[in-house]
Amino acid sequence: MKKRFILLLLAIILVCSLAIGQVYDRKETLYAGGGLWSPPNNWNPFTPWAIMTGTNGLIYEYLFMFDPLSNEMIPWLAVDGGWIDGKTYELKLRDEVYWTDGEKFDAEDVKFTFDIAKKYPGVHYSSMWNWIKEVEMVDRLTVRVHFTEPLYQQWSFQLYQLPMVPEHIWKNKTEAEILTGANEGPIGTGCYLAEGYGLDRMIYLRNDKWWGIEQLGIKPTPKRIVYLTVSGNNVALGMIFKGELDISNFFLPGV
Structure with missing residues (x-):
């Protein structure tokens, strides 16, 4: 030994x-x-x-980039996003995006990225679940986020600050691995x-x-x-x- x-x-x-x-x-x-x-x-x-x-x-990567000079959101992993009513935000995702292990990026990954913070309050952005009700996967490239009490500015910030992670890689990890694991050999887009x-x-x-x-x-x-x-x-x-x-x-x- x-x-x-x-x-x-x-x-x-x-x-x-x-x-x-x-x-x-x-x-x-x-x-x-x-x-x-x-x-x-x-x-x-x-x-x-x-x-x-x-x-x-x-x-x-993020759903959007942000240009501070023009104050505009730049489509990235999402091609479009907007409020369809006062408490519902819809995201349209980019097609033909792949994780580096060859798996396709889709709505399951986006939903998982948000939901994991509800499951584990130690995730640093978990406080958003104080005002999010549900993240709904409409189809493979469409996600709707339903709010109890929308905080519009905070939500906009998350759209270009929250990195998307692959559901198929992270879903079987423990809470400790998610919060403090080294994540060697990272798989991203x-x-x-x-x-x-x-x-x-x-x-x-x-x-x-x-x-x-x-x-x-x-x-x-x-x-x-x-x-x-x-x-x-x-x-x-x-x-x-x-x-x-x-x-x-x-x-x-x-x-």
Whole structure:
């Protein structure tokens, strides 16, 4: 048992060392930082800070994007959404969107993403169930959300802040796995894949099968995004001056 543990520890150290020492083509690689304050260890989209490391945005996507300059919602995983009466909001989902394991994204995934916060109050957005009555799957690409007391602004915020997760992956996970699990090998719909990690970085590889390449005519320029642990503003500034860091923070996939 002791020998097996030592071999496992050496294997982990070797993988981490390779990730740290790997040199990528600078013309194809974006180096970012600002959201990691300790060695990376999970890709759990249910953690409130997952957007800071690229997990949400690069791997897990939203129903809409938001343009603060025009104050407009931009269709993303949803192609349309609107109030059909004072207490009912209807979402129309985009067809031919796939999770990276080949399964189709559909209304079951959207319903599950909302319902899991009702089942487990520890999920950070569970408070919305104080004013949501039911999430109804009308058909494969249509979801209706029924409200007891609509909070219109808060709901709009969730439409571009809540990442969708695959029901077929998460439905059999325990509450502990959902709230605190590492979620290694994450399955999302996004334009990047989790390629690896080291003691000071998370490494994302462009998903060349991403649905947005064909449907939106968008192909992210960096082949890789290396998200670094940056201990402070002075360190970040020095890295930028030396060309080791491209931006001091990174949130969304539109690069």
